Amino acid sequence: MGINKDQVEGRIKEGAGKVEEVAGRVTGSHTTEVKGAIKKNIGAAQAKVGDVTEKVRSSVKDAQKEAEQESRDHR
16 A cells, blocks of 8 residues: 555644644643644544545555456456
8 A cells, every 4th residue: 555645744734733732732822722733633634535545546456456357267
């Protein structure tokens, strides 16, 4: 299974959001903390979309291989 753009970008955004969230908590800035939490969750969602995309791609490839094998077996 490969890695796609959404997985990478999502995890980067998730990490950056977590840093911003903690920075807001440490500095007492509720606004920064909330913005960081939002960014973290958006990044996590994007990464999950990437994960699902890769699982679908993998399943399609497996189904194609299986169909090709069945086609060869029936010749």
